[in-house]
Amino acid sequence: QVQLVESGGGSVQAGGSLKISCAATGSGFEIHAMGWYRQAPGKQRELVALITSDDNTNYADSVKGRFTISRDNTKNTVYLQMISLRPEDTAVYYCNANGDYYSASEGTFSRDIDFWGKGTLLTVSS
Secondary structure (H helix, E strand, O other), rough: OEEEEOOOOEEOOOOOOOEEEEEEEEEEEEEEEEEEEOOOOOOOEEEEEEOOOOOOOOEHHHHHOOOOEEEEEEOOOOEEOOOOOOHHHOOOEEEEEEEEEEOOOEEEEEEEEEEEOOOEEEEEEE
16 A cells, blocks of 8 residues: 655745655556645645656746745655745645556556545744
8 A cells, every 4th residue: 555644834924935755655556647736725635746756846836936846756756845935835745656556456457546644734924
């Protein structure tokens, strides 16, 4: 089974910086892309940033120039460096990993499957 474990959330003041990380553990998973999504209270979950296995990145317009996504393929870990934080960045940030997964215990293969972390809360105060 694949697990995604986020860390690094917390509370910061507007204008501050924070770096969150997410490590994927487990076997049988060939990761194609990892990303961060966020969900603010009363809003739908939205894509924040995405990075592919060959380091192509994609960002939401609202975070371009402020957030940077990176990954360490040797550790199956993705990072999100956030600067110039705003109160509207307050949300639960979820890690996502997409790829092909082989379950040895079940003998099944799934293509383009998504795994999600449990989320880490970021609160930005004004």
